[in-house]
Amino acid sequence: MLRARRTVIAAYFCVFWILGVWMPYFPLYLLHLGYDGRQIGMVAALQPALRWSSAILWAYGADRWRMRHRLLLIAALGGALCYAPLLFVQRFAAVVAVTSAIALLHGALVPMLDATVMDHLSRLGGDYGRIRMWGSIAFVLGSLVSAPLIQQLSPALVPVLLFIGAVGLVPALVWVPTEQFGRVEHFRAPWSLLTPPLSAFLLTAFLIQLSCGAWTGFFAVHTAALGFSNAVPGITWGLAVTAEVLLLFWGQRVVEWISPSRIILWVLVITLARWSLTAVARNEMLVVALQIGHAFTFSAFHLAALLLLSRLVPAENSTGGQALYGLVAFGVGGSVGLGMAGVLVDTVGTSGLFACEALVASFGFIPALLLRRLATGSSVLGVQVQQARFS
Numbered sequence: 001m002l003r004a005r006r007t008v009i010a011a012y013f014c015v016f017w018i019l020g021v022w023m024p025y026f027p028l029y030l031l032h033l034g035y036d037g038r039q040i041g042m043v044a045a046l047q048p049a050l051r052w053s054s055a056i057l058w059a060y061g062a063d064r065w066r067m068r069h070r071l072l073l074i075a076a077l078g079g080a081l082c083y084a085p086l087l088f089v090q091r092f093a094a095v096v097a098v099t100s101a102i103a104l105l106h107g108a109l110v111p112m113l114d115a116t117v118m119d120h121l122s123r124l125g126g127d128y129g130r131i132r133m134w135g136s137i138a139f140v141l142g143s144l145v146s147a148p149l150i151q152q153l154s155p156a157l158v159p160v161l162l163f164i165g166a167v168g169l170v171p172a173l174v175w176v177p178t179e180q181f182g183r184v185e186h187f188r189a190p191w192s193l194l195t196p197p198l199s200a201f202l203l204t205a206f207l208i209q210l211s212c213g214a215w216t217g218f219f220a221v222h223t224a225a226l227g228f229s230n231a232v233p234g235i236t237w238g239l240a241v242t243a244e245v246l247l248l249f250w251g252q253r254v255v256e257w258i259s260p261s262r263i264i265l266w267v268l269v270i271t272l273a274r275w276s277l278t279a280v281a282r283n284e285m286l287v288v289a290l291q292i293g294h295a296f297t298f299s300a301f302h303l304a305a306l307l308l309l310s311r312l313v314p315a316e317n318s319t320g321g322q323a324l325y326g327l328v329a330f331g332v333g334g335s336v337g338l339g340m341a342g343v344l345v346d347t348v349g350t351s352g353l354f355a356c357e358a359l360v361a362s363f364g365f366i367p368a369l370l371l372r373r374l375a376t377g378s379s380v381l382g383v384q385v386q387q388a389r390f391s
Helices: 001-031 037-065 068-086 092-106 109-119 127-154 155-176 196-210 214-226 232-249 252-259 260-280 282-313 316-364 365-375
Strands: none
Touching: 001 037, 001 092, 001 109, 001 127, 001 155, 037 092, 037 109, 037 252, 037 316, 068 109, 068 155, 068 232, 068 282, 109 127, 109 282, 109 316, 127 155, 127 214, 127 232, 127 252, 155 282, 196 260, 196 282, 196 316, 196 365, 214 232, 214 282, 214 316, 232 252, 232 282, 252 260, 252 282, 260 282, 260 316, 260 365, 282 365
């Protein structure tokens, strides 16, 4: 059990190390190559679209042919091989081709890894939050370690840092649990899993992520518009991710005390208050402190989401359920949320943008309340309910 837990933690660490380097510094690397804003935006926009659409297809193969572990290794190894040419290609078309291949291969890693962990949670120690928090820690370390290296040397170091994480991921995945549960004859494609409670949950997840566009894309613009120090966005993100890690650490107690559907309602209350107060707050300390709510908007919701998925999706479709959640929430919701924020910000300003996000979050109560009503009767609706727990 201990070796399996350590290897899963190592896998999460490598996956989120890559993201911790990629998200803040890969645009800087492209700027270093001489790309203009349109080219950088094109490379960035392709990533979520390719990652989450490919994840559905990987999940289909993993569940249909019961080969999730082999596909995890293939995706990780293929991605590592694709990071190698990134060390020397510089032409725009070549970089687009390489980064697109990486997105298609690495897009399924988190859904397949999450599905593996949830299937084997009792064997791995029974606490998803304390396993997954190492991914958040790795994200922070990837960002913090990269900053002085890139500053002292060059943005050209970014592909090297990405390659290190990609290579380390492959041996970590070799030893993760391999068994898949459920009967293959009961397999259904991910897109055929949409029962009423699962649809209500996915719509809630979509609206919550849709409301996060101002935070993920324009918080630094907002603090600059308020006249705050340029250090505030970095300090705030550090504080937010620290709160995220702490909530993941104590996540088992949260889900023991409160049912997943009720957690989601509390997440909406806190998120609505967070965006509403951010829209009107002008005090620097208050604006920063409000973003501790990220621990609920992301961590608490994610913990509730995985527990709900383990109950609302049959065991033989666990990978597909994770991929569907990722596609709807982070792929479509996250991408549309950023796009919507970009369209609105010049018209309503950053304060008005956060007020709009509060309105979007408020719409989440409609499917969340429906989910609350349906979840208790999921077996009546013909949904196979698993007895998966966080402990």
